[in-house]
Amino acid sequence: MTPTGLSDRNSTAPRLHAGLLDRPRLSNHARDLGRYRLVVVHAPAGSGKTSLLSQWAHALRADGQPVAWYAASDRHREHLPLADCLMHSLNRLDQPDETTSSTRDEGADADMRLLARLRDAAGPAGGQIRLTIILDDFHLIEGDAETRTLTRILAAGFERLTLVVAGRNRPALPLGRYRLAGELLELSSRELQFSEDEVQSFFRSGIGQDLSHEEARILQQSTEGWAAGLRLTSLIENAPNSSFLRSAPAGSQREYAEYFLDEVIAGLPEQLCQFLELTSVLEALTPELCDAVTGLEGSAALLAQIESDQLFLTEMAGSHRWYKYHQLFREFLQARLRARAPTELPALHLRASEWFIRANMPFDAVHHAFRANRPEQAAALIEGYCTFDYLSYGRFDTYSHWMAQLPRESREARPLLMFLMVWRYINLRQFLKAEQILQTLAQGQHDRGPLGQAPEKTRMNISGRIDLMRALIGAYGGDMVAARRHIDAIPDDGLDALPFGQVDLLSIHAYVALHEGDLDRAERLTWRAHTIYDELGCHWGHVHSLCIAGISYLDRCRLADAERVLAMAMTIARQHFSDTSYMVALPSALQGQLAQMMGEAAKAEALWLAALQSENTQVPGLWERKLIPVVGLVRLYDQQGRDYEATTLLRRFHRAAIEEEDLRMEFRLSIEAADRALRGGDISAAQDGLGRVLRQESDARLRFGPDIWQIWEPFGVLLARAARAGLLGGDPEVMLTTLSETAKSQGRTASELFCRSVLAGLVAQPDHELDRLRHDIRSVGLKEAVPLPCARPAVPAAVTGAAETGLPWRLRAAGITPREMEVLMLMRSGAPNHEIGLTLGININTVKTHTKSIFAKLNVRNRTEAVVLITPLLKDAGALDLR
Structure with a gap:
């Protein structure tokens, strides 16, 4: 199954039709666009915005300047961020005849990918080439996220970029700032209005009629220079026995448009009128799509006739012939259709949905299934065609929107959809919402309703998948005891053969085994999962499985293997996700640990800081992507005497863990804070920190089994340091020796060497023991025991x-x-x-x-x-x- 592609119908400027009047006072702005960072064109529908932008685009291209065009669509907003749509248009500058697949992340992540692309296309390189991005119909998608995307583009200050934004509304951008700097060109409806002279020129060139100055004045005043109104007037004036210009019409602009459109429609052949009405349910048209929706053949000829007669249809060039009605004309046609044959609407949308499926455009198919009031059809399409995009490319918001539109019975008839919603909530750390759905699933599987019948129809192991999701909640939420309990509850023969079941079980089982110190099992399971994810083309699963292997290799001190798999993970992540996404942050954190182990402190710091750029992402993911950079940077800063930076970083993430009710991260960073105080000789702070850790210990014991070494090994080191400082009883040498021997028995070489290094710093060791420790560290390629065991310098x-x-x-x-x-x-x-x-x-x-x-x-x-x-x-x- 291939990812859903963006059609290029929205990324090509309309052709300049023969009847288009050139108004030099507006079209000549094309020569001056390079003087501005931002150009804003805002006016009501039918004011000639798109025609003017198209003139600019063709003039710039004729001058050898690159132009990226995107005509916004509110349907695209349902499943693609604006940054991805602009990226598609930019990619067409290099591949104008190919459709670019959309394989992006969401929100701010997509913005960072776009900015990186623009740095290459419009950065400070030399030459006279200047990139122009034209965004038409921005009002269809304008919202906080889209405005933020444009603001980020402008704030980046690209030297060779002009951004043109057009729509019915004035965009919520900082126009005053750019106007003050002389970097804004703004055209409103007043500038786009036809003057009396232009009205005369329009009628002379369009229908060969010379208007008197008085006629031009009356018409200009009655239409207020509105381009669509003039266009309608010219059509009717060109009809036989027309007497329109003898008196000015009355009424609002909308009534004016509907009046003339009704007169135009009345003069057309019945077959053409019926075609216009039936196809008005479509936002964009092709001959093949129109044939399918109308149930008739010959749509190509009819579309050619409509275009030739200039009946408010615009052709979009591309690999296929796509057309779009003028919005007001389409609304008028839809009103006629609803009045004439309201019962036909569902059937028309349903046929459109079926065509889009055959064309491998499932998102459009789902859209029309909902418009057809066929929730069951929509649910079937989501389950059958959109699961891959949802899981592989993180189209979470789209899926959530769809699920909100489905009635309860449609959702519960398809438990896979409910499990995918659970998976979404888990990734957002909304564990309560996830558990509520799981309870509904658990109760419903024993009823006679849709959920109770689902296992028979789908052969889905609902009980097993409930345990899988609860294991996932435990692993992501830090309750490793619960995670292990639910994994063990799944039968030995595994889960069903439906998508993303057994492979996720392998992946989460590998992660739990890793934390329990069973590295052999963790590696075996994660490589099995990796093979399946690779076959499916599931990129997030591919990255996860490689990173779990990388964590194991790092603690085994198999540095070459770790370097290889983490490089693979990073390559896949950068190809399919943005630089500030969680999927890039996780391998970056692990590569930072590898660099630190090899003594490359500057490289480690850069990678860890890059990993922390994603801290505000909606997808928290595995805790390693935060824990490793935070602890690594704190210890690195302490080693370099950067006490203030270390303190601020540790306190910030410790406070965030408390606010997010992330007990695992809170407990681990409490351990780090107390251990850090002991390393620095701050006994008062160490006493406070140790007391906090010991108060949390009982809750931690309930959630983290005794084998969870990423928790209890640092805890044991803290107790050993505290015993050495006289804050607790016990023999620090015995404590650390026990920890190192446990790590050695599990093959965790890096942990073993770290515990031995801490012991050497706390308790005097014979020379031959120190020599052996140095030899063991060098023999595995380490420059430092991991994590950094050094004591931080005294605070100034x-x-x-x-x-x-x-x-x-x-x-x-x-x-x-x-x-x-x-x-x-x-x-x-x-x-x-x-x-x-x-x-x-x-x-x-x-x-x-x-x-x-x-x-x-x-x-x-x-x-x-x-x-x-x-x-x-x-x-x-x-x-x-x-x-």
Whole structure:
């Protein structure tokens, strides 16, 4: 099954028809578009926006300048972000005769892919070529997400890019900013209105009729220069016995349009009128589609006649002949159809749906099935044709929208759709919603209703899939005990043969086995899953399975194997997902760990920071994509003396875990914070942190089995350090030796070496033991034991309780307290108030109180004056800067 393709009918500028009047005051703007970053054209329907944009596009191309065109469609908004549609149009500049498949991620992720593409096409390279992107009918899709996409394009400041946006409404873009900078050209309905002279030229060139100045004035006033109104007027004026111009019409613009359209329709052959009405249910037309919908042949000839007669039909060039009615004309035709034959509408939409399926355009097919009021048909199409796109390319929002339109009985008749909705909620960490659907499934499978009959019809193992989903909730939510319990509840013969069942079981089982320390089983299962995902072309599953193998190889210290599989995962992720997506972040986090193990600190930092760019993505995914970068960066920063950065990062993600009720991440970062305090010799902070960890321990024991080494190994190291510092009882050597021997028995070489390295730092070891440790580390290619075992440097005196002895005498004389000195030093580093509060563990009001006191004591008015005053004093006193 191939991914759903975007038709190129929306990405080609309309042809310039013979009757189009050239208005130089507007068309000549094509020569000046390069002076502007943003061009906005907004006017009511039928004002000539598309015709003008088409003139610009053809003029620019004739001058050798590239133009990417996209005519927006509200149907596309249902399943594709604007960035993907613009990417399709850009790709057609390189492949004008081919249809580009849509294999993108959603939302902001798609935006970043587009920006990367534009950097290549419109960046600061030399030459006179300037890219113009023309976005027509923006009002059909305008929303917060689409406006944000355009804002990001403009904010990127591409030197060789002009963005043209046209629609019925003034877009919600920062027009004032660009107008002030001289980078905006704005054309409204007033500029697009025909002048009296242009009305005369229009009638002279269109129908060969010379209007008097008075006739032109009356017509211009009655139509307010509206292009569509003039077009309608010219058609009727050209009819025999026309006397329209003898008196001006009355009524609103809409009534005016409907009046003339009715007169035009009345003069057409009955067959043509019927064709127009029947095909008005379509947003875009081809001869083959029209044949299928009308049930008649000869649509190609009729469309050619309509185009030739210029009956409000625009042809879109491309590999197939696609047409589009003028929107007002289409609305009028639909009103006539509803009045004449309302019972025919469902059948017309149903035939359209069937044609789109044959044309491999399932999203359009689902759209028309809903319009036909056939929810069962829509549900069948979603299940039969759209599951691949949903699972492989993350079309989650589209699927959610469809599910909301389906009545309950249609959803429950197809449990696979309900399981896919559960899968969506799990990825969003909305576990309660997921569990509610699972309870409905569990109760319904024993009833006589649709759910109870589904296993017989579909041979679906509903009970097994419920356990699979609950195992997934446990693994994603951190309850590994529950995950193991539900995996074990699935029969040995596995799940059914329906899509995305058995393979997901293999994948989640591999992940749980990895956390339990059974690396052999984890690798065996993940490679089986990888083979199936590869055959299916399921890219997210492909990346996941490779990353699980990569995690195992990293802890086995099979660095060459880890490098190979993670490179494969990253290649697949970058091909099919954006650079800030979760699917790119996960292999990036693991590649950062590999770089750190090989002693490449700068590379590790870059990869980890890149992985954390996706922290606001809607899909949290596996916890490794956050845990590894956060812990790795904190320890790296400590090793390099970047204490402030380490503190801020750790506190930010610890607080986020609390807010998200992510107990696993919260507990693990609490362990890290306490361990970090011990590494830095801050006994007071270590006592507080250790107390917090021990208070959470009982809840953690219930959720994380004793074999979950990613939790209990760091916990054991913390206890050993605490025992060495005299905060707890026990023998740190015995504790760490037990941990290292357990890791060794499971083949987790990196963990074994780390525990031995910590032991060497806490308890004096004989020289031969140290030599053996160094040999073992070098023999597997490590530059460092993983994670970084080093103690962080002492915190500079200026930001500790010892600040009193390091204060310059002038600051002491001014009455600056040690706490105020801490605030001052953080001010000097550029930290805002909220970060000062986070670093010092005080609320923002207390920070403001200290700041006011500092300003009063130093007799300064603001931060800048305070920093300028204390900098030479600190240098004289030899105080350390805070990095």
